[in-house]
Amino acid sequence: MNSRKIYNYIDSNKLNIELAMNDYIGYVYTVIKNCSCNLPDEDIEEIVLDTFYTLWSNQNRLDINKDMSPYIAGIARNLVKKKFRNIKSNENIDDYEEKIADLGNIELIFIEREKGYIVKEELAKLKRQDKEIFIMYYYEEKSIKQISKYYDISESKVKSKLFRIRKRLNKVLKKRGYVSNEE
Secondary structure (H helix, E strand, O other): OOOOEHHHHHHHHOOOOOHHHHHHHHHHHHHHHHHHHOHHHHHHHHHHHHHHHHHHOOOHHOOOOOEHHHHHHHHHHHHHHHHHHHHHHHHHHHHHEEEHHHHHHHHHHHHHHHHHHHHHHHHHHEEEEEHHHHHHOOOOOOHHHHHHHHOOHHHHHHHHHHHHHHHHHHHHHHHHHOOOOOO
């Protein structure tokens, strides 16, 4: 699965939604979780399923020569926005009390987003394979074994690469004041 073009998910002129789900469910979950700070898990799961349903429903409009991940991430983000619009239109005064209590989390949300930007910035500086290994493991939830098979390298080499990347990211985060020296 070196190339993740949409045509890799087409069987007999139909989208193989099961294959797409197997490959992208972890990625979609991460995209949704990153976009939706306070949505309950049930809503996130609903959006994950809706993302694949929307993909399947619009399979005739897909440009099969495009990459799958940006397309599917766009669907997921749009569904999160739609969910927030629906929540906002159904709010009552009791909901505002909960929101006020959650305002203390805004700083934490900001910090986590800033860390995310730093990690993304650092990943862009890595060699292609190292970056892909990190993304496969942490964002696509692939196992060490799956990654080692995919790249035809030993499991210990995958572990070593992940360790070095984490060490590098930790160093950068410490330098920017996001990780305590005590950790």
